[in-house]
Amino acid sequence: MGAILQIKPVTDVPAQRCASANPRDPAFFQNPYAFYAERHATEPAFFWEEYGHWCFAGFKDVSALLRDKRFGREILHVATREELGMPEPKAHTAAFDLTEQHSLLNLEPPGHTRLRTLVNRAFVSRHVEQLRPRIVKLANEMIDSFEHQDSVDLIKAFAAPIPAIVIAEMIGLPADSAPQLLAWSNRMVAMYMFGVSHETELDANQASADFMAYLRAIIAERRQQPREDLLSHMLTSDRDGDRLTDEEVMSTAILLLNAGHEATVHTTGNGVKSILESGLDPAALFADDKQTEATIEECLRFDAPLHMFTRYALSDLEFNGINLRKGDVVGLMLGAANRDPARFANANSFDPFRADGANVSFGAGIHFCIGAPLARIELQIAFSELFRRLPKLRLAEEPKYNDVYHFHGLEKLMVRWS
Numbered sequence: 349m350g351a352i353l354q355i356k357p358v359t360d361v362p363a364q365r366c367a368s369a370n371p372r373d374p375a376f377f378q379n380p381y382a383f384y385a386e387r388h389a390t391e392p393a394f395f396w397e398e399y400g401h402w403c404f405a406g407f408k409d410v411s412a413l414l415r416d417k418r419f420g421r422e423i424l425h426v427a428t429r430e431e432l433g434m435p436e437p438k439a440h441t442a443a444f445d446l447t448e449q450h451s452l453l454n455l456e457p458p459g460h461t462r463l464r465t466l467v468n469r470a471f472v473s474r475h476v477e478q479l480r481p482r483i484v485k486l487a488n489e490m491i492d493s494f495e496h497q498d499s500v501d502l503i504k505a506f507a508a509p510i511p512a513i514v515i516a517e518m519i520g521l522p523a524d525s526a527p528q529l530l531a532w533s534n535r536m537v538a539m540y541m542f543g544v545s546h547e548t549e550l551d552a553n554q555a556s557a558d559f560m561a562y563l564r565a566i567i568a569e570r571r572q573q574p575r576e577d578l579l580s581h582m583l584t585s586d587r588d589g590d591r592l593t594d595e596e597v598m599s600t601a602i603l604l605l606n607a608g609h610e611a612t613v614h615t616t617g618n619g620v621k622s623i624l625e626s627g628l629d630p631a632a633l634f635a636d637d638k639q640t641e642a643t644i645e646e647c648l649r650f651d652a653p654l655h656m657f658t659r660y661a662l663s664d665l666e667f668n669g670i671n672l673r674k675g676d677v678v679g680l681m682l683g684a685a686n687r688d689p690a691r692f693a694n695a696n697s698f699d700p701f702r703a704d705g706a707n708v709s710f711g712a713g714i715h716f717c718i719g720a721p722l723a724r725i726e727l728q729i730a731f732s733e734l735f736r737r738l739p740k741l742r743l744a745e746e747p748k749y750n751d752v753y754h755f756h757g758l759e760k761l762m763v764r765w766s
C-alpha cells in the first residue's frame with residue numbers, strides 16, 4: 349500500500365488557491381504555524397504545490413472530512429491501478445508493504461470494522477484505566493534514573509520509554525524489548541517522510557522484515573501457550589468462526605507499537621516545551637484531575653504530534669466548491685485545524701485555562717484513534733509526575749524539531765531542574 353500519493357496531476361487551480369512550502373525546509377518544519385496562519389488569513393482550503401494535492405487547514409473542514417464517507421484511506425477496492433495510473437508495488441519495499449496491507453489505518457469497511465471490533469475491546473477506557481498504577485510506577489522509575497544528573501534529554505530518558513513499555517507489555521512482549529521495538533519503529537516511520545530516498549526505503553523494509561520475524565516467533569509461542577495478553581487475545585478471538593490470520597495479527601501489533609508510542613512521545617516533548625516556554629506555573633496546570641485533563645488537551649491542540657493525514661476521494665465529487673476526481677488525494681491538516689482562529693480565541697496562544705478547548709489531534713470518524721484513552725492517561729500521569737517531582741524544570745537549550753513534517757516532534761529536549 350505504502351504512502352497515499354496524488355498520482356494524476358491536478359490542473360486549473362486558480363493562482364490565489366495555490367500555496368508553496370517545502371516540508372523539508374528547516375525554517376518550515378521548525379515552525380509550520382507561520383504557514384498555517386497565512387492559509388487561515390487567506391484560503392484555508394488550498395492547493396499545496398509541493399504535494400500536488402488539495403489541503404484543508406480549517407477546523408470545520410477537517411472535522412467534516414474526517415467523517416465524510418465519500419473519502420477513504422484505501423482506493424484499490426473501488427478502482428484498479430491501471431485506471432488510476434498507479435505504479436505497481438516496489439519489490440524492494442515488499443516487507444514494509446506487507447505490514448501496511450492489513451493495517452487498520454489502511455482499511456475501509458467491512459474489513460476495517462471486522463479488525464477494529466476484534467482489537468477495540470483492549471483499548472476501551474474501562475480497560476486502560478487499570479493500567480494507571482503501572483504507568484505511575486514507570487514514570488517515577490524513569491525520573492529516579494536521571495534525577496541525580498545535572499541535565500537530561502527528556503525525550504530519550506522519559507518521553508520515549510514510557511509509552512513503548514506500556515504498549516509492549518499490553519501486547520505481551522517483554523519490557524526489555526522496548527528499545528529494539530523503538531528502533532524498528534523509527535526506521536519504519538521514516539517512510540512517511542516527504543521525498544523518501546531509496547536508502548530509507550531499503551532500511552525501512554529491512555526493519556519491517558526483522559520486526560515480522562520477531563513477531564512470527566512469538567506468535568508461534570502464543571499459539572502453543574496463550575497468555576493474558578493482547579497477542580493471545582487477537583490469536584484466539586473468534587466471531588462466528590472468523591479469526592484473524594497471522595499476517596493480520598502481525599500488522600495490528602506493528603501498528604499498535606508504532607502508532608502507540610510515536611505520537612505519545614512527541615506529544616510529551618512538544619507539551620513539556622509548550623509549558624516551559626509559556627512561563628505558566630506548572631503547579632496550577634496540574635492542580636487537580638480536571639485541570640490536568642484540560643492542560644493535556646491544550647498541549648495536544650497547541651502543538652499536535654501528527655500534522656497531516658490523507659484520504660482518497662472514492663468517487664468524482666465536490667467538496668465546498670472544489671471538484672475532485674476519483675483517486676484524488678486530500679490532506680487533512682490536523683495541526684493547522686487546531687490553530688484555526690475561526691474556531692479558537694487567541695488560537696496561537698498556549699492557554700490551558702481556555703473555555704473553548706477542543707482539538708482534532710486524535711482524528712474523528714471511523715479511524716478515530718483507538719489508543720486515545722490510553723494516550724490521554726499516559727500523558728496525564730507522565731506530566732503530573734514529572735512536574736510534581738521536578739517543579740523547577742526548565743529548558744537547558746533551544747529544542748529543535750525533527751525533519752519529518754508529518755510527525756511533528758523534537759529531536760531532543762534538554763532540560764535542567766536544580
Ligand code: HEM
Nearest residue numbers: 452453607608611612615657709710711715717718719723
Ligand atoms: C498522543 C498520542 C496519539 C495521537 C495524537 C494519535 C493520533 C491518531 C490519529 C490522528 C489517528 C487517525 C488517523 C486517520 O484518521 O487517518 C490515529 C489512529 C490510530 N491510532 Fe493513534 N494517536 C496517539 C496514540 C495512540 C496510541 C497510544 C495507540 C495504541 C496503543 C494508537 C493507535 C492507533 C490506531 C491503531 C489507529 C488506527 C485506527 C483506525 O484506523 O481505525 N494511537 N491516531
